[in-house]
Amino acid sequence: MTDSPSEAEVMESGEGTEGVSASDVSALAEELGALVGATAWSDNFGVIRLEVERDNWVAAAAKLRGRGLELFSWLSAIDWSREVEVGEQVESPDDLDERFEVLCRLSSVKNADAVHLVAVVPKDDAQLPSLVGEFAGAEWHEREAAEMFGIDFPGNPAVDKHLYLPDAFEGNPLLKSFPLLSREVKPWPGTVDVEDMPTTENVEAAQDASGETDGGDE
Amino acid sequence: MNFWLELLIKVGLALAIMLPVALVVIFGELKISAHMQSRVGPYFAGGRWGWAQPLADGLKFMQKEDLVPADADDRVYKLAPYIVLMGTLALYVVIPIGPDAVARDLDLGVFYVLAVSSLSTLGVLMAGWSSANKYSLIGGLRAAAQLIAYELPLVLAVIAVAVQAGSLSLNDIVNAQASFHLFGVESILGRDVTWISSLISPFMILQIVGLVIFLVASLAELSRIPFDMPIAESELTMGYLTEYSGLRFTMFFLGEYAGLVSMAAIAATLFMGGYSFPGVSEDVLNFLGPVILLSKVMFIAFVFIWLRWTFPRLREDQLQTIAWKWLIPAGLINIVATAIFKVAF
Amino acid sequence: MTQIDPRSAMHLADAAVSVELETPDMTLNIGPQHPSTHGVLRLVAQVDGERVMSVDPVIGYMHRGYEKLAEVRTYAQTIALVNRIDWVSGFANEVPFVAAIEKLMDIEVPPRAQYIRLILTEMARISTHLVFASSYPLELGASTPLMHAMREREHVLELLESVTGGRFHPNFNRVGGIKPAAGGGSSMKKVSMDLPAGFLAATDEAMTRVLDIVDDVDRLATGNELIQARTVGVGVLPAAKALEYGVTGPNLRASGVKYDLRKVESILPYDDFEFEIPIGNNGDCFDRYVVRLEEIRQSASIIRQAIAKIPSGPLRAKVPRVLKVPKGEVYVRAENPKGEMGYYIVSEGGRIPYRVKIRSASFSNLSMLPWILAGQLVPDLVAILGSLDFVLGDVDR
Numbered sequence: 001m002t003d004s005p006s007e008a009e010v011m012e013s014g015e016g017t018e019g020v021s022a023s024d025v026s027a028l029a030e031e032l033g034a035l036v037g038a039t040a041w042s043d044n045f046g047v048i049r050l051e052v053e054r055d056n057w058v059a060a061a062a063k064l065r066g067r068g069l070e071l072f073s074w075l076s077a078i079d080w081s082r083e084v085e086v087g088e089q090v091e092s093p094d095d096l097d098e099r100f101e102v103l104c105r106l107s108s109v110k111n112a113d114a115v116h117l118v119a120v121v122p123k124d125d126a127q128l129p130s131l132v133g134e135f136a137g138a139e140w141h142e143r144e145a146a147e148m149f150g151i152d153f154p155g156n157p158a159v160d161k162h163l164y165l166p167d168a169f170e171g172n173p174l175l176k177s178f179p180l181l182s183r184e185v186k187p188w189p190g191t192v193d194v195e196d197m198p199t200t201e202n203v204e205a206a207q208d209a210s211g212e213t214d215g216g217d218e
Numbered sequence: 219m220n221f222w223l224e225l226l227i228k229v230g231l232a233l234a235i236m237l238p239v240a241l242v243v244i245f246g247e248l249k250i251s252a253h254m255q256s257r258v259g260p261y262f263a264g265g266r267w268g269w270a271q272p273l274a275d276g277l278k279f280m281q282k283e284d285l286v287p288a289d290a291d292d293r294v295y296k297l298a299p300y301i302v303l304m305g306t307l308a309l310y311v312v313i314p315i316g317p318d319a320v321a322r323d324l325d326l327g328v329f330y331v332l333a334v335s336s337l338s339t340l341g342v343l344m345a346g347w348s349s350a351n352k353y354s355l356i357g358g359l360r361a362a363a364q365l366i367a368y369e370l371p372l373v374l375a376v377i378a379v380a381v382q383a384g385s386l387s388l389n390d391i392v393n394a395q396a397s398f399h400l401f402g403v404e405s406i407l408g409r410d411v412t413w414i415s416s417l418i419s420p421f422m423i424l425q426i427v428g429l430v431i432f433l434v435a436s437l438a439e440l441s442r443i444p445f446d447m448p449i450a451e452s453e454l455t456m457g458y459l460t461e462y463s464g465l466r467f468t469m470f471f472l473g474e475y476a477g478l479v480s481m482a483a484i485a486a487t488l489f490m491g492g493y494s495f496p497g498v499s500e501d502v503l504n505f506l507g508p509v510i511l512l513s514k515v516m517f518i519a520f521v522f523i524w525l526r527w528t529f530p531r532l533r534e535d536q537l538q539t540i541a542w543k544w545l546i547p548a549g550l551i552n553i554v555a556t557a558i559f560k561v562a563f
Numbered sequence: 564m565t566q567i568d569p570r571s572a573m574h575l576a577d578a579a580v581s582v583e584l585e586t587p588d589m590t591l592n593i594g595p596q597h598p599s600t601h602g603v604l605r606l607v608a609q610v611d612g613e614r615v616m617s618v619d620p621v622i623g624y625m626h627r628g629y630e631k632l633a634e635v636r637t638y639a640q641t642i643a644l645v646n647r648i649d650w651v652s653g654f655a656n657e658v659p660f661v662a663a664i665e666k667l668m669d670i671e672v673p674p675r676a677q678y679i680r681l682i683l684t685e686m687a688r689i690s691t692h693l694v695f696a697s698s699y700p701l702e703l704g705a706s707t708p709l710m711h712a713m714r715e716r717e718h719v720l721e722l723l724e725s726v727t728g729g730r731f732h733p734n735f736n737r738v739g740g741i742k743p744a745a746g747g748g749s750s751m752k753k754v755s756m757d758l759p760a761g762f763l764a765a766t767d768e769a770m771t772r773v774l775d776i777v778d779d780v781d782r783l784a785t786g787n788e789l790i791q792a793r794t795v796g797v798g799v800l801p802a803a804k805a806l807e808y809g810v811t812g813p814n815l816r817a818s819g820v821k822y823d824l825r826k827v828e829s830i831l832p833y834d835d836f837e838f839e840i841p842i843g844n845n846g847d848c849f850d851r852y853v854v855r856l857e858e859i860r861q862s863a864s865i866i867r868q869a870i871a872k873i874p875s876g877p878l879r880a881k882v883p884r885v886l887k888v889p890k891g892e893v894y895v896r897a898e899n900p901k902g903e904m905g906y907y908i909v910s911e912g913g914r915i916p917y918r919v920k921i922r923s924a925s926f927s928n929l930s931m932l933p934w935i936l937a938g939q940l941v942p943d944l945v946a947i948l949g950s951l952d953f954v955l956g957d958v959d960r
Contacts (some may be wrong), residue, residue: 045666045893072809074922078909103907105894109806109822116894137808140930164623164959173631180635250681255710352591356941443704444789452599453945528788531704534613554866
């Protein structure tokens with residue numbers, strides 16, 4: 001499907017490795033990043049993250065599939081409305097614009113190799129080519145991302161149809177700008193625990209604390 | 219007038235005996251299935267063993283609202299349960315429970331049985347059609363397809379019995395079994411061996427193929443597992459019964475078990491000697507006959523229940539395959555073999 | 564979207580004989596209340612007689628918005644949510660979630676806590692698969708295995724309850740270990756709740772009963788000709804298609820792919836034990852059924868080995884009173900009874916996650932329904948749905 005040297009590597013890495021150590025991960029990130037022409041790659045907490053251009057999105061997924069990452073695990077998005085991306089050093093305030101990150105996780109079924117393919121999608125032009133042609137399973141995941149974030153996936157046959165939400169629902173619930181109505185009406189009682197209110201019960205609780213916030217038990 | 223009065227009494231008696239039997243079979247199914255599944259089953263209604271559970275169920279159903287779907291074909295919808303129940307109850311009229319105890323001893327008893335037993339499927343089809351529910355419709359059509367496929371092996375199995383007995387009257391068939399001697403041999407080396415042949419005289423020995431065909435086909439006619447596709451609750455949510463409630467559902471329910479009893483009674487009559495029993499003289503049979511027949515009916519009903527709680531359900535095409543590729547050829551061969559046997563001995 | 568109006572046939576009967584009968588496809592609405600959709604799945608099927616021409620699954624009746632809710636709750640509070648995703652195996656959902664937080668915070672979980680997590684996860688797997696072993700024959704019409712397998716599942720659940728306090732929603736994992744003792748009495752120091760006395764012996768005995776019941780189900784159902792006639796060769800899922808749709812778990816393994824996260828990349832000490840990964844050859848309904856039955860046996864064997872090897876020691880690592888998770892993003896996945904269960908957690912630092920993506924197995928497993936159900940018969944549709952063993956909470960999250 002793609003260039004042949006990587007095909008050969010699939011075979012080699014496919015046989016032996018069971019559980020990849022940390023050094024392997026960064027080597028793999030490097031190799032795969034070069035393979036798909038990623039603009040940036042990292043291996044935070046063992047998660048290989050390959051950032052690709054939008055135009056390169058489908059081709060990169062196809063190349064990774066050819067490389068042996070055949071299992072389409074999931075696809076979703078992050079709404080970055082805050083300032084700083086994870087692990088990124090901010091160089092200038094100009095690149096703090098709001099944006100979506102669409103992530104697609106592909107993994108191998110022969111070993112622990114797995115990749116998060118990432119495309120940055122600007123909010124004013126929220127669209128990304130659909131992966132349905134490459135992975136049929138992407139249809140539902142893209143529909144979910146579409147209704148939750150308002151990202152369009154041209155090429156997905158049913159992207160306009162709501163997957164989870166009622167047909168008449170308006171808005172994109174997972175956007176940071178979408179208020180959780182129940183929270184607007186009544187503040188979450190669990191915050192009391194988090195805020196560490198200085199009542200006598202709380203002080204006692206803090207004294208025999210074994211170190212956890214157990215507000216979510218009920 | 220005399221004739222009608224007598225008939226009325228006889229029919230009433232037949233129903234009075236056979237309908238409680240259906241209730242007993244319902245209770246038996248509840249209890250037997252419970253024991254097969256490590257459960258207790260009904261326990262409270264009526265005290266000991268929960269014997270009154272079928273009655274309690276019936277009472278409960280009667281209190282339920284009688285719902286008719288808005289789009290239903292009203293008259294057909296309401297008529298269907300009566301037809302189902304009538305089709306099964308009408309069978310009781312010709313089943314002899316003793317040498318003289320039969321509501322109506324028709325010369326064409328077997329013919330009547332086969333004809334009337336198909337009636338209830340008409341009711342099922344009506345129910346499925348008129349409910350204005352797609353599951354009901356599919357269920358009704360499945361029932362119709364099933365009837366066409368399994369009526370044939372049923373008839374073929376019965377034809378072989380009729381050939382063997384040389385009569386179409388159920389009473390004659392019972393008599394033929396009671397007096398039948400295997401290969402016509404009555405004595406070997408001067409010793410009377412009729413007692414041996416009388417033990418194996420019921421047609422269930424000679425007509426074992428016919429018996430199996432008959433039981434399989436009647437399971438299908440009754441829409442019981444493994445042939446319960448018309449009501450398959452995991453596919454069709456009870457099929458043609460989906461929309462029924464209250465008293466009309468009770469009628470279907472009762473009709474199902476009354477049909478089971480009548481089919482079992484016919485099988486017992488045709489293949490297991492009916493009310494007769496080897497060594498029991500005819501004078502006693504008028505009193506003992508019903509008991510003997512009922513115990514045979516209960517045995518067959520037990521087999522039906524046993525199968526019901528053991529097997530999964532077949533698929534529609536597999537059901538057709540069994541009927542057309544296995545049962546019908548086997549039934550035809552059985553008729554030929556019976557005819558040859560009949561001529562040779 | 565043509566529908567048959569039963570009355571229209573009255574006119575057909577009056578029509579001339581030469582009229583060609585039109586037989587349009589019928590739209591059959593299966594669910595959301597239907598016995599074989601296991602909850603509130605709805606399938607809008609176009610059927611031509613008994614044959615299903617196309618299926619359009621409608622999900623979302625159970626959508627609770629956990630991904631949104633997680634963004635306004637603390638990490639510890641979210642644990643209570645995640646065990647409601649796949650409620651049949653609640654415990655197995657918690658473990659990867661706390662493991663993800665532990666990975667972000669770089670917390671080493673004490674071995675005894677790891678072992679307890681492992682034992683309870685495998686018990687959750689057994690109870691889930693026993694539900695399958697009992698409900699799948701029922702789907703095909705055989706109701707007897709249900710009663711037997713459910714009875715033994717109840718024993719497993721009782722044991723789970725004796726440890727965690729909950730049959731379905733244990734909420735037992737804490738970051739760094741397991742739950743502290745309930746109440747705690749007047750003692751100043753809260754101690755982690757250890758296993759109740761006699762639990763290990765009782766579990767070992769329960770495994771005997773579980774293995775017995777699996778054999779019973781085998782005898783009752785697996786060898787039955789009718790079960791085989793209904794399942795062998797039905798709903799074949801080729802491995803390539805399965806991967807494309809992201810199908811994981813027993814459904815993928817039945818298609819012949821030996822992929823089990825317990826072996827590949829495990830957050831629990833599965834490497835300490837010997838166990839097999841059962842796989843199927845054909846990927847049909849029968850293989851999916853047999854693979855699950857065999858997994859019960861393997862899980863029972865894992866639990867027994869774990870009971871023999873369980874170390875003593877603390878049940879909880881030292882964790883700060885208020886969880887402040889450093890910046891970072893992490894994905895931790897685990898082999899849930901239904902397949903790959905994963906949590907992608909993006910932390911901006913602080914007590915509340917920035918984004919939690921829940922990768923649930925049943926969602927991906929069901930996404931192939933339109934493909935696998937097209938062209939099947941209605942009874943096979945039921946057989947296939949049952950063999951995929953999904954939970955709607957796991958689909959809708």
